[in-house]
Amino acid sequence: MSLAIEFRDVVKAFGPVQVLHGVSFALQPGRVTGLLGENGAGKSTLMKILSGYEQATAGQVLVNGRAARFKGSREAEGEGIVLIHQEFNLAEDLTIAQNIFLGHEKKRGWLLDDAAMNREAADVLEQVGLRVRPETPVRQLIVAEKQLVEIAKALARKARLLIMDEPTATLTPGETERLFALIAQLKAAGVTLLYISHKLDEVERITDEVVVMRDGRYVTRSETREVTRHQMANLMVGRETSDLYPPKAPVPSSVAPRLRVQGLTVPGWAEGVSFEVRPGEILGFAGLVGAGRTELFEGLLGLRPRTVERLELDGRAMRWRNPRDAAHAGLTYLSEDRKGKGLHVHFGLRENLTLMALSRYATPWLKPEAERQALEEAVKRFGIRTGTLDNPASALSGGNQQKLALAKVLHPDPKVVVLDEPTRGVDVGAKRDIYFLIEALAREGRAVIVISSELMELIGLCHRVAVMRGGRLQATLEADQLTEGELIAHATGTH
Ligand SMILES: Nc1ncnc2c1ncn2[C@@H]1O[C@H](COP(=O)(O)OP(=O)(O)OP(=O)(O)O)[C@@H](O)[C@H]1O
Ligand SMILES: [Mg+2]
Secondary structure: OOOOEEEEEEEEEEOOEEEEEEEEEEEOOOOEEEEEOOOOOOHHHHHHHHOOOOOOOEEEEEEOOEEEOOOOHHHHHHOOEEEEOOOOOOOOOOEHHHHHOOOOOOEEOOEEOHHHHHHHHHHHHHHHOOOOOOOOEHHHOOHHHHHHHHHHHHHHOOOOEEEEEOOOOOOOHHHHHHHHHHHHHHHHOOOEEEEEOOOHHHHHHHOOEEEEEEOOEEEEEEEHHHOOHHHHHHHHHOOOOOOOOOOOOOOOOOOOOOEEEEEEEEOOOEEEEEEEEOOOOEEEEEOOOOOOHHHHHHHHHOOOOOEEEEEEEOOEEOOOOOHHHHHHHOEEEEOOOHHHHHOOOOOEHHHHHHHOOHHHHHOOOOOHHHHHHHHHHHHHHHOOOOOOOOOEHHHOOHHHHHHHHHHHHHOOOOOEEEEEOOOOOOOHHHHHHHHHHHHHHHHOOOEEEEEOOOHHHHHHHOOEEEEEEOOEEEEEEEOOOOOHHHHHHHHHOOO
16 A cells, blocks of 8 residues: 655756756655755755646656656545645635545536535544545635635545645644644554654654755755754755854843734734844744734734734834835834735746835836845845746745745834844755844844744743734743643643
């Protein structure tokens, strides 16, 4: 039932840009293999070739010893090879059940058998622990729920080789545990698994072996128990790595707050939340998915209906109603959902970068020169890896899209920056770059708010961490001496 896979000299070029340079290695059937590599190393591209979403320019993929040339993902799925995408691949307007059976619809005679599809969908949703009706339109789901639907969809397709590209990037610790249990079950049932993640603690825990790629090439493989996380990181970047978090500059408590929010309520999500951030300070927001963190800030920005008792920026009362007004006032926001709300993936890099600051470039007409210069600077400062500056944003690897999104919100030079999951899907090297960038933003006098599901990141990066549960602010804790356990206790109410 297991599948044996071998890559032989796989080459992939997008136009003139070659991104895979002859990759060769084999996957052991029935094992969990971790695929490691920096952003842009070619991991997702290789997996898309294996699962029929892309075709190799040269070279071969052998499935149980025979050369396979899949013309599309349905052919690969016919062989039991299923990819769970890094960027979601769901049809927003269809229901969960319709998405799960898309291209594999169940029929009774000529008619779609909705009842049967809903029943089976309910079954796989149960397995992944998503308690939502199968008839719910995907549009209504939050990001973590969409991820679970992707996993449910793969289960319904009866995968024999399951590829997960950053599956836990949007999951909470509880959901992650459930996924790991599911992976163990699948492995016991003989399914071969390929696991891509930048979270090396997860890789260490659930994989049997790791394969490392760098710059579109296979570098090495190793039994997981024979390498440390630190060695994995070094293999990925090809040099010795150093401290992940920058030192924290102290923020004097006498300084007046830059942003003060009093009594912010987002109906259905958050109730009477008050907090303040001083210039130079990094304030973290922790909480389980559904705790209302993202919704709180979407409300603050005016993306959702909300009421607020008082909003102050540098001591002055404010009343912005939408992100544009907020940006004018000096507050910018990076959305967690970079495909849905963060980037316009089909637009060019330049357009993406300057869209926020349109007034600067569009008056009286667009100045391509200034735009190009701004993009060049951003590519340099944020270390964005792109073949050419004329690419659409969709051609960037996941982590590089994240850096572009970050460059985009910082472009108008804000006083307050709200970053929702700023390092999701970003490799260790780039993560460190982003942490140092965030620290620099604070040191330059901005107030920074970071929402994150990675507790270590909040503790390592922030001065204080606010914990939300059930739409309310439970506690605001000094990050010094704070432990992951304490944060979890506050977030789950077991304190
Ligand atoms: N459709 C495309 N057109 C042009 N270039 C592309 C396209 N898709 C990917 N690339 C390029 O191929 C390279 C490898 O990208 P890939 O997405 O495979 O990286 P990755 O290892 O998955 O990185 P990440 O960890 O950031 O997800 C990148 O430089 C990317 O810009
Ligand atoms: Mg990728």
